[in-house]
Amino acid sequence: MARLTGVEAQIARLRRLAGPGLTGEVGAALLKGGEAVKTAAQQALAEGGRHDDALAASITVTANGPLTVTVAATAPWAAAVEFGTSQAGERPFLRPAAARARGSVVAACRAAVGRAIGGGGRGNG
Numbered sequence: 584m585a586r587l588t589g590v591e592a593q594i595a596r597l598r599r600l601a602g603p604g605l606t607g608e609v610g611a612a613l614l615k616g617g618e619a620v621k622t623a624a625q626q627a628l629a630e631g632g633r634h635d636d637a638l639a640a641s642i643t644v645t646a647n648g649p650l651t652v653t654v655a656a657t658a659p660w661a662a663a664v665e666f667g668t669s670q671a672g673e674r675p676f677l678r679p680a681a682a683r684a685r686g687s688v689v690a691a692c693r694a695a696v697g698r699a700i701g702g703g704g705r706g707n708g
Contacts, residue, residue, distance in 0.1 A: 592701075595701070604699045605695075605696060605699040605700065606649045606650060607649075607699075608695035608696070608698055608699040609650060609692050609695045609696060609699070610646065610649045610650055611695065612688070612691040612692045612694070612695040613646075613650065613651075613652045613688070613692065614644065614646055614652055615691065616652070616684055616687070616688030616691060616692075617644040617645075617646075617652040617653075617654045618644055619684045619687065619688070620644075620654045620677070620680045620681050620684045620688075621642045621643075621644050621654055621680075623679075623680035623683055623684060624639075624642055624654070624656070624676045624677050624680035625639040625642060627676045627679060627680055628676050631674070631676070635658075635664070637658055638656060638658045638660070638661060638664065638676075641656050641657045641658035641661060642654065642655070642656045642657075642677075643655055643656075643657060654677065654681070655677075656676075656677060664676065665677055665678065
C-alpha cells in the first residue's frame with residue numbers, strides 16, 4: 584500500500600493561495616515594480632537629452648486594485664512624446680522603461696507567491 588507524506592503541508596499551502604496574504608504580497612511587488620518603471624522612465628527622459636522636468640514629474644504610479652498597478656504620464660503632451668505625431672517622431676520613455684523592468688517585476692511576483700504559500704520565494708519556473 585502506498586503511503587502519502589506531506590499532504591497536510593500541501594493542503595495548507597493551497598489554502599494560503601486563496602488567502603489575502605498572497606494578494607498582499609503580490610500587490611506590494613507590483614507596486615514596487617511600478618515605482619521602478621517610473622524611475623526608469625524619468626531617467627530615460629533626463630538621459631535622452633529631453634530634460635522635460637514637467638513631463639518626468641507627471642509620471643504617476645497608482646494601485647487601481649489589489650493586483651492592478653498603472654504607471655502613467657499625465658502631462659497633456661505625454662502621448663505625443665511617447666507615440667509621436669504627424670509632425671514629430673516618437674520618443675518613447677514609458678514603454679522601454681516597462682520592458683526593462685518586466686523581468687525583475689515578474690521575478691519579484693514569483694518570489695512573493697513563494698513567500699505567501701511558504702515556498703521561501705524560490706520562484707521556480
